[in-house]
Amino acid sequence: MIQLYETGAYLVNGTELIPDDGNAQAAIKSKTGKNINKEDAAKETIAYGILEEHNTSGNMNKLKIKFDKLTSHDITFVGIIQTARASGLEKFPVPYVLTNCHNSLCAVGGTINEDDHMFGLSCAKKYGGVYVPPHQAVIHQYAREMLAGGGRMILGSDSHTRYGALGTMAMGEGGPELVKQLLDQTYDINMPEVIGVYLSGEPVKGVGPQDVALAIIGKVFANGYVKNKVMEFVGPGVDSLSADFRIGIDVMTTETTCLSSIWKTDKEIEEFYEIHGRKEEYKELAPGEVVYYDGMIAVDLSAVRPMIAMPFHPSNTYTIEELNANLDDILDDVEKKAIVSLDGAVNFTLKNKVKNGKFYVDQGIIAGCAGGGFENICAAADILKGAYIGSDGFTLSVYPASTPIYMELIRNGCAALLMETGAVLKTAFCGPCFGAGDTPANNAFSIRHSTRNFPNREGSKLQNGQISSVALMDARSIAATSANKGILTAATDFDGTIGKYKYHFDSNIYANRVFDSKGEADPDMEIQFGPNIKDWPMMGELPENLVLRVVSEIHDTVTTTDELIPSGETSSYRSNPLGLAEFTLSRKDPAYVGRAKDIQTAQTAVMEGKCPLGVKPELKPVMAVIQKTYPEAGEGNIGFGSTIFAVKPGDGSAREQAASCQKVLGGWANIANEYATKRYRSNLINWGMLPFIINEDDKKLPFKNLDYIFIPDIKKAVEEKADSIAAFVVGESDMVQFELSLGELTDEERQIILKGCLINYNRV
Incomplete structure (x- = not known):
């Protein structure tokens, strides 16, 4: 299914892999008639070309990057702007989009969440930014729909800032790195290694992007194979994947601890930009004739099967088939890992979820930047069609990643199909991914197409004796489990049809609601503060x-x-x-x-x-x-x-x-x-x-x-x-x-x- 090369590797003509061994140069010459220098071949990656275009240092070993665009959400942009204001900010020098998808539930903490939103709107007006109101879109879906561009670079104050499938190198960093960009400073890193991800074959029915992503994460997280490196997706298997499928894999690269990601682009991506009214942003990206990668991950897409990442990390992966066949052993291993993760603060077991040899789930959620995509939700609707989730404790919530996606699901009938099953459709919100929405009952087990399953990411509080847990799965297998009324089920067991739906993007939704300054600042605009918005305290210099x-x-x-x-x-x-x-x-x-x-x-x-x-x-x-x-x-x-x-x-x-x-x-x-x-x-x-x-x-x-x-x-x-x-x-x-x-x-x-x-x- 997945092979990690022990050495670097060459890619010839985008299709053939040659390990970096004693025979590599001879093999390359026999295929191309050329003698290839490794250092020159390393400059033929897609990543190198984009980094070179954005580097201001003149030294490709010591990069000083300036990004094309910035994006933040409502639990980061207040601190970022406050830091920049304390440093003399007068105007956003590049497009800066302030989305509101984390602190969307304004009843939490009284007025303070909405105070933050109004702070963001007033700052977008004062400094010349873009403001996306709550419930319109999660940060990364808005960026895909409205910000990404071929060969561009975007910096975001959220770790899942990943738009590589659309030809955009994007990086998620802490707020101070965005402050530097706002102050016309640079993002300084050594030239990262580039790891090729060679895709071949095509996924079987029932396998979705989360399955492929979890399979990769399970292979590379523990050994640090891609840590702080760029993952570059190439190979003939890319051609078999839709834009949505690629996006679903790409967003999860964050969980490998890589620095960024980039994919080769083609007609599928060109069509994505055309659908979103931004065809001019498409750029064909491909590796050179002979490319050297510092490592190689070879993925046979046809061999991937529905996956599950058990608590409490996305790398704790098994196939669903493997889990169901070895419940006692795997659940025992999960309990042992939980003792470390939870410090023994509470008693934790999942063995009580097994009844008559079947593993029962309490909750399903399809949400956010990973799960809330159009194709994921349409596939879930097809799998659930004619079924119902039952009237017992099991629940299913679906959060489309943006209002335009939600609108299209209404127009094509998938929203109605889901609601008929007993599922609940909700607005664009990141809460289920970070512990602020759909918190399950104590000792409950939730399966989610979202990005993380760390302890407390579902909202439980160990200090109060509360514990529930999350496993990550693809929307398709979540739907199959839901149709089976909570019995853990792989989507490959579904024998019906999963259709291919045409997406139509309604740009009026944003045009009528999103504030876009078009880069024009209004220095006379008064920033709207709230009682919870405080300045940073004074901090002293490093002592002797x-x-x-x-x-x-x-x-x-x-x-x-x-x-x-x-x-x-x-x-x-x-x-x-x-x-x-x-x-x-x-x-x-x-x-x-x-x-x-x-x-x-x-x-x-x-x-x-x-x-x-x-x-x-x-x-x-x-x-x-x-x-x-x-x-x-x-x-x-x-x-x-x-x-x-x-x-x-x-x-x-x-x-x-x-x-x-x-x-x-x-x-x-x-x-x-x-x-x-x-x-x-x-x-x-x-x-x-x-x-x-x-x-x-x-x-x-x-x-x-x-x-x-x-x-x-x-x-x-x-x-x-x-x-x-x-x-x-x-x-x-x-x-x-x-x-x-x-x-x-x-x-x-x-x-x-x-x-x-x-x-x-x-x-x-």
């Missing part, structure tokens, strides 16, 4: 010497951003830095906030010109030990703050708040064995936090939770680009030295850390 207290120690294999700052109802507070910070690590380590605030009092005293030992006397013996070796460390040259240790933090969401919440609570650093994603590490840097790496095994760390760590001359180490940084665990009478490193930092990133955060770096 630093005392850190370890206030949380996490030994999970991977720590998600949802665990660092919970999603769900907490999103209503993301316009209030200090208010949101109260939720930091609340579902993973409830003691974190109090501990972080405790050591923060010392730094607050420093910034106010007071003696930190006066407000926090327990630091006196710590300083006494430090000054035995470093007598000069003291008033005027030392700072205090907190750090967390996590093995591999930052998987999942792009949300900057995973870092900024630590910062506003006095965080100066993270210490990790590695960082799960580039975007989380970038968030730390942009908020002036040191992204430390420690090479010791996490079970043999030199420090433990609540220890004090002294880092002398940290400012000098950052300035002078030190490869290794000496740190000391402060004991009762002496200090024990260990080594930290910061990894590669650009000159700009070093300056941001030295200044204390991106706001300070840009402040005018």
